[in-house]
Amino acid sequence: MKIDELLAASDGALADIFSRLVSDVSSRGELSEKYRRLAVLSALMGCGGQDAFRAELADALDAGFDPAAAREAVMQSAAYLGMGRALPFVQAAAEVFAAHGICLSPETEDLRDRSERGEAAQVEIFGDVMRGFHASGDALARPVNALLSENCFGDYYVREGLSFRERELVTFCLLAAQGGCEAQLAGHVAGNFRVGNDAHILGETVLAMLPWIGYPRSLNALTCVRNAVAKS
Template sequence: MVTREFSKMYNEIMFPGDESKLLENDPEFSELFYNFVFDEVIKQNDLEDRKRIMAILATLIGCEGIDEFKVMLPVALKLGVTPVEVKEIVYQSVAYLGIGRIRPFLKVTNDILEKQGVKLPLDNQSTTNKENRLEKGIQAQVDIFGEGMKEFYKSGPEESRHINYWLAENCFGDYYTRTGLNHKEREMITFCFLSAQGGCEIQLISHVLANIRLGNDKEFLIKIISQCLPFIGYPRSLNALRCVNNAVENMKEK
């Protein structure tokens, strides 16, 4: 197999001078993989590089792909994703994957940023405090999902109602209200977190609807799935596609 020119060009942009052990020890696999990822997949649609790489970072976090994340984070910075945006992707992932899975990503992110001369800690991005985080979290839910979320924090059986309260106060009040990423970008990365980890189809359908409501339409979400497929494989990608199609069909029926 001969590596195609576009694949070579894109690989050089992404990884200039990279002579990894993978290329040395698995040249046949490397040709197969890089021809697919950096030629067929890249050419498949016109997704902007910056959005593509943000989605890939979120997807790698979602599938706990820490080694590939180490490779792709410097690429993201090269393609214009800012340190603040990177940190916001990692921070928000805690609400969807938990600190038990995210602490290694925090460490790797800090190590890479410091190696690139970024002074840590970064400027604060929080816009809430203890007194208003619930109120602002509810407003974020309403802005993203619609008026039906106004009273959601009080819903559910008494013994588990606190979790819906925390969802408004912590997930949305602490994270979605931060600067650095807008709601549209935050919903895109949430879509990636959920589709990459699998087993979250109920939540994924809800966030498909939220994405569409914010302007990340069906075509855009399919572009995201397509660009992230090499990093999570076909089963989870097809599950995500099914969730997108189901959500759109449900919208048509209403």
Template sequence: MKTCLKNLWDTDVEFIERMDLFLKDVEDEPELNERTRTLAICASLVGCQALDVFTCIVEDTLEVSLKAIELKELLYQACAYLGYGKVYPFIQQTNGILKQKQINLPLPSQSTTSKQTRLKKGSQAQVDIFGEHMKDFYKSGSKDSVHINRWLAENCFGDYYTRNGLTLREREMITYCFLAAQGGCEPQLNSHIKANIRIGNDEAQLISILSQCLPYIGYPRSLNALRCIKEAV
């Protein structure tokens, strides 16, 4: 973020002074390690489609507080929640930064599933995150829509949540950030807040993460997310 603010020094000095002061206040508030903080902010920036600020932060933090594989895993998983159309520019931009830093592409594979196992392992990931009521959820639904529940298990969870590079808790945390930053999907946000709490990201942790993302996604979406946390708890 500091790189982005420097770019405005000649034109918007008063804004920079206030934003810099606010960012320092935010950084001092919750107790988060730098890696978790950077992971959450990057996820929220993808969620709210802030490509320019995302680029600045990645250039400043890549291989310092966030590894290349962790960033790529974040972007791959974002496709399930934001759509390929929104995530493609972020993947392209990240590839350019990695090449500038002379990091070889493609990165080592993090996949743990095959075409034959993605459904089974994805369904198990749903159970691990949400509970036993998700067992065989992919079979539920009307005849004309059951395929969507199957895709949810084999694609969203089987293709992404089963990968290495991020833990299951970290994957649920970035999903929470995607949804909070995207806005307009509070039912899903509420469900994933409950899932986060279930697997160890408690209320205090979720509020700390939200606090770090607030300067980037604004007050309305942050207050909506805070309400969802309180409702879920």
């Protein structure tokens, strides 16, 4: 069931208002269709919008969106939401895929050199400052930094299905939609800039997310983008 149908079944007036907002955003937006779909799906995971996620994923697949790209965004959410909050979306995606007759085969994982491959991804996205990051920090931070390289980047970012540029956009949306992650969001705004998602693209991404995550988190995300521009 589409989101407007879900809303109309509960409150027709609210459905009309939301439909106008989505239409207004669409008329102003300049994102590619793939970026817009990635932004909305990632934002819905970030804000915990399970019902809307199901509806939007089904709509995206009906419109020809690549199911492998959707799956990669869902998998990546585990690194930024934690499995405690990502699990419902893993299950929802599996159910929507099944309803569409989509079966994505599991890949053979290469567990060799996870730390090295993860660090290489970090360096490509954030620059040479990330060399040796996995071994940096004090006694409290060092284990987490090592896992960031091995797991977050070495397990997720290096997977096929999404480019680094697309993955950074997904991360930006996951963090912005959660709220309270502005320190990490600022770092990934800089990462987005480095891989080609400039301030205009990120501004358009925030606009695409706005109906789903609300004004406060959208404004906070724009502040992070604006601050990054001032520092660049």
